[in-house]
Amino acid sequence: MSVAILKIWRGSARDAGRFERYEVPFEEGQSVLDGLRWLRISKDPTLALRFSCINANACKECMIGLDGETVYACTARLEPREMTLTPLPNKKLIRDLVTEIAPPSERLA
């Protein structure tokens, strides 16, 4: 079975994070979000990520960094290689892959 290796940035502060590596099963056609959701169900439910519509690319909530480029996790393809996933660099970090992406007027505080 071929696998994708997800190297995921984990942590709650930019200067106190670490990368963790996970192997997830690779299936042709899957998205990076498919891999991340499999990972939470099968290996590590503590991973924080933001998504809502899952596959429609309508909610635009799943933006992350993939090998340094900003992508939607739901449309970026999973590939059978090492893929480096990071939180968006220009947004306030909340934890792991989650950043504050809502406009200030749509936040609690």
Next chain:
Amino acid sequence: MDPIAIDTDVLVVGSGAAGLYAAIEAARAGAAVFIADRSLIGRGGATVMAQMTVAAALGEEVPDDPRAHFADTIAAGRGLCDEKLAQLLCEEAPDCIRELDGWGVGWARRNGHIAATTAPGHDRPRCVYVDFINTGPAVSKTLRKEIARKAAIRKAGDLCIVDLVVRDGEVAGAVGYHVGSGAPVTIAAKATVLATGGLTRMFRRNSASANMGGDGYALALRAGCTLIDMEFVQFFPIGHLAPRLVGMDPIMWDPFRYKLGGRLLNGSMEEFTSTYGSDEDGKYVLPRDLATYAIVKEVEAGRGSPHGGAYLSFQHCSAQSLRSAFGPVIDRLAANHIDLTTMPVEVAPIAHYHMGGVKADATMATELPGLFVAGEVVGGTNGANRLSGNAITEALVFGRRAGKSAAARVKQAARRQVRPQDAAAALDLVRADTSEKASNTAANTAAMIARLQSIMADDVGPFRTGIKLRRALAAIAELAGELGDRPPRRAAAFDLERLEWFDLRNMLTVARAVAAAAEQRTESRGAHQREDFPHSLPHWRLHQSVTMKSGELIIAHPPLEGEGRTAEGSSGWGASAAPLSPPPGPLTRADLPPPGGGDAKANV
């Protein structure tokens, strides 16, 4: 951590079209509004995922009448629609569509008229749209823009509402927590509007977003409201199945069929719906319950497509006609290695919409003073089967009405605090306790949700039996035991395990309500099909209600709404009301199947 305390006139929970419209209307009537959403404002939920059609009898291109829309809605509902709610939906739809037009939503136009298409189950072109796949996003964006212009409306995403606060039998606000920080939040409100959408996330294959786990039903049930028609979950017959297709909603073939027809074929590439009494003839006319039935039965007979569905083929369409109809979508398909001119795709039923919900009157008031509902969370409007195009419509119409009713209550209700004793139980749940040595639950909540989705898909799906449903109820109870009655104590920032614990608390309650009501209904009707009771029975032409007492669910049979025809001399559009002046166009009342058990269509 002290709770963050918010005080408002109207609390709106949910920011799809129903919640946003409710907020706009309440603010217009002078109320201060606070919108809370478990996801981000205007991004999660069903509205933003809606692709094309919104039903409204505008009559711009061909003559139409809300009464004809009503007749189609009632016929689709298989004898169970709450006629007062259905009447409100059809009557006020044109007004809401025009108001959105004024706000610049950009309804598609032909020759200066708002263009309409004919969706399955409608007797004429009645469904307006912005674009073939972007109607929902346009509606959401337009309403968000209106919200932003009103200083009286505050809003916050990443805010999970955990329980309503009931004080002296009235809803006085809610308790929740901020997902980002874990901070507890109390919201005092004179009126609360639930606009939380549906429950289809409970099923393995669904068209839901992550915040559609039925939370509004559970909030209302725990607060003391009645739910009705919970057994009626609509499956969209032609959800995308294979090949794997990313970046598109699985409902995407709906607009393709509106524009190009397409052919539904079995594993041997033969047309098959006529076998089940429903000839499609290359047109998109089959109601959702009938199409779902035909596909599932064909698969059961060993004539399905390789992945267990049916083929949908557009191979008879030229590359040019596909390109001119769907432009950039054709490129997205190509990126997924799908060329419709040379290959069919596979489709299968997918959980799409919930007909059941919170019992409300035509002002959107629930039985609890201070609590209103809007959109998919409302029960009864669509009976046993929703007509295509009525979902965004009900979000708009009911949202606007709920906002108006909530604002009216604000004017007469005294401001009331959320007292500590009213909120104690909920605050105790949301308060993370880092000092306690009790560790987190060992349960993997993400895996538990996946297990629930399998239980619901396998045993509470479109085709049910008493044995399957009782097995599901036992499995749901087992999951509830594993979940326990305390969330994880730790609260990390954006802690999905904790969020999923609260989701599961709601989902398991609602799953139980759906399975229990389905087990009780020993007949088949619309979206509820019992293999052990395959016929629609006249004595089952009634709603089932679900209430909660000391954690137990109680199922009862209240009389059908709109049957007030007898005593009230109803001014409504129900069967005993004055005869319809015939709507322009081909439909007359006599063309409609009789409601209820005599309806041959309801037997399938």
